[in-house]
Amino acid sequence: QFVHNHFGAFTFEAVDMVWTGNLFASNDVYGFDPHDQSNRFRFVGNLAYLNGKHGIIFSRGCSDNVVMDNLSFLNRANGIVIDDGRVADDGNPRHAYAVPSDRNVVRDNLVLFNMAGITVQGGSGNTVAANVLVGNHAGIRVSAAATGTLVEANQILETGTIAIDLRDGPRDAVVTGNWVQGAEVGITLSDAGGQLTGNHLSGMRAHAIVFEKDVHGSGATLNAASGTGSTPIAMTGASGLAPNAVHDNDLAGWASGAASHDDRSVVWFVLTHPSIATWALVLLLPLLFWIPARRRQIGLALRRRVP
Structure with a gap:
């Protein structure tokens, strides 16, 4: 147990570690913080909650790690973070450069009631898949120079703001097969490039999908959306969107004011995921x-x- 410390656990240039069955709670800053080329970890079946910032964060050149089957909740910032981090060889912050964290897999985690659920900030080839996020202020965030991020088959329920938010530089993202129930906005691309395919977005309070700023190489196809906001797909000063990049989306349920029989509510989730009952106990x-x-x-x- 790593409880009531400044940092719960910290590693530096460690490799091939296995962390399982640990508790990281009520630490001042981070619960679990592998740093600087901490690579090829398996972080499986751990619990992180009530930490001062992030529950779990891999930062600055941490690659080929697997973060799976963990529970992270009630952290003041993010539940789980994959972060480039920056370093200045001469000690001058103005000369700092990013050290990417690449090819990490964040899968099958339960992330509840954090300021943000899962964040990927930079790096290439990172995967966020099959996670369940409930009651976070923001859901999944992808930002900075992240390239080729896969956001797939996540269930994101009752989000305060944006369920899936790509902004400030990510490119070549693929956002596919996610199920979003209850959010201000389902998916936002703001100065970001990504393909949105086969996502189900229901109970949206403002928009299902938002494109804004430079969205070169982006598109939205075969998504289904329902909600009561002003428009299902909003273009807010968007540039670079190719003709016919947005097509074959099912918007028939928009502004109906009635829940679809296929909507996945929190009650539905609890009833169909007995592991939630286990964690509650x-x-x-x-x-x-x-x-x-x-x-x-x-x-x-x-x-x-x-x-």
């Missing part, structure tokens, strides 16, 4: 014992103070 049952015990301790302490 793991997390909540200890609280049922801890809270009364803590109240008794406080009561005893107060009685001792009474003259």
Whole structure:
């Protein structure tokens, strides 16, 4: 257990480590922080929550890592991060350059109630697939010079703002087969390039898909959207979008005001994912014992103070 530290666990230039069954909780900054060429890790079946910034972050030249079957929740910033990081050989921040984190796989994780769920900042060939994200302020973010990022088959439920947000430089992303239920916006491309295919976006409060700024090489096909916002697909000062790049999307359910029979709500998710019930028992049952015990301790302490 890595609890109540400044950093939970930190590695530097470590390779081929296996981390499994660990707890990273209530640390000041990060729960788990592999750094600087920490490569080929298997980080599987761990728990990270209530950390001051990110629950799990691989930063600065961390490549070929697998982050799988973890639970990360209630962290103040991100649940899981893959980050380039920057370094200046001469110590001058103005001369800093990115050290990419490439070919990492973030798969089958449960990410709940963080400021942002999963973030990929830079790097090439990273994969975010088959994760479940519930109740995060933002869902999946891809930014900076990230190239060839695959965002596939994730379930993203009840997001406060944007469920899948590509902005500020990523190119050649593929966003496919994701199921989004309940968000302000389903998918945004802002100064980003990516192909959006086969995504199901329901319960959108503003737009299903937004293109803005430079979106060269982008397109949206075979997506299905329902919601009650102003428009399903919005072009906000978008440039570089090729003719016929947006086609064959099913928008029949837009502005209907009625939920589709195929919408996947949080209730549906809990009923069809028994692992959620398991995690709830793991997390909540200890609280049922801890809270009364803590109240008794406080009561005893107060009685001792009474003259």
